[in-house]
Amino acid sequence: EIAYRRILKCPAQVVVLCEATKEVEDLLKQPPVQGSPDQEGLEKRSTHEHWVVRGEERETAVLVAARKDNTTFLECLSYEVHKDHDYKEKGKAKEARSRMLVCRIGFKQNVGHLGKEIVVCGVHGHLRTMKMEWEAVWVEFWDRLARYIDYYSIMFLAGDFNMSWTEVPRQLQRRGLH
Numbered sequence: 001e002i003a004y005r006r007i008l009k010c011p012a013q014v015v016v017l018c019e020a021t022k023e024v025e026d027l028l029k030q031p032p033v034q035g036s037p038d039q040e041g042l043e044k045r046s047t048h049e050h051w052v053v054r055g056e057e058r059e060t061a062v063l064v065a066a067r068k069d070n071t072t073f074l075e076c077l078s079y080e081v082h083k084d085h086d087y088k089e090k091g092k093a094k095e096a097r098s099r100m101l102v103c104r105i106g107f108k109q110n111v112g113h114l115g116k117e118i119v120v121c122g123v124h125g126h127l128r129t130m131k132m133e134w135e136a137v138w139v140e141f142w143d144r145l146a147r148y149i150d151y152y153s154i155m156f157l158a159g160d161f162n163m164s165w166t167e168v169p170r171q172l173q174r175r176g177l178h
Contacts, residue, residue: 013066013067013070013071013107014064014065014066014067014071014105014120014156015028015050015063015064015065015066016062016063016064016065016120016122016158016159017062017063017065017122018062018099018122018123018124018158018159018160019060019061019062019124019160020054020060020061020062020063021059021060022054024054024063025052025054025063028049028050028052028063028065029049029050029052030047030049031049032046032047032048032049032069033046033047034046035047048067048068048069049067049068049069050065050066050067050068051065051066051068051071051073051074051105052064052065052074053065053074053075053076053079053101053103055079055081055099055101056079057081061099061101062079062099062100062101062122062123062124063101063122064101064103064105064120064122066105070107070108070109071105071106071107071108072106072107072108072116073104073105073106074103074104074105074106075103075104075105075106076101076102076103077102077103077104077119077152078100078101078102078148078152079099079100079101079102080099080100080101080144081097081098081099082097082098082099082100082141082144083095083096083097084096084097084098084126084128084129084134084137084141085128085129085133085134085137087128087133096126096127096128096129096137097126098123098124098125098126098129098141099123099124100121100122100123100124100144100145100148101121101122101123102119102120102121102148102152102154103119103120103121103122104117104118104119104120105117105118105119105120114155118155118156119152119153119154119155119156120154120155120156120157120158121145121148121149121152121154121156121157121158121159122158122159123145123157123158123159123160123161124159124160125141125159125160125161125162125164126162127162127163129141130161130162130163130164131162131163131164132163132164138164142167142171142172142174142175143175145171145172146171146172146175146176146177149172149177150177
């Protein structure tokens, strides 16, 4: 509950969440509520209504949201749930999946020298993939991400790279992205 309220009262123009529920999506779509200067902490801040794109998954999915008071649209360009590898955990068969959500956002004013439209990518790499349990799958993850960045001209990358977060710049540079 507290985390959800923080998201709603966040001054950020764009929010990227890697494991968002349907409830978070619904919360971000709610009309704005005026804050109260008499209150303390988060209660002082107003909430904001957002454009929201969330992957079509039952439990959690990657989500991108943009504040409606500063943006004109949020468009989903691609959402991929990639089957990385099958594995067993505590005797149960499971499937490692990594996700990538690419969205175009229109702003009411220029975003610096980038213009009024930016392309954002939210990534969630599966824990076991990112721990390099399957090296070929790990390499393919980075190849796929680099193709996405190039194809969609992604300007902002946000993600949960688990155990590979320090590898992001190195792996992208190896694939010609700086």
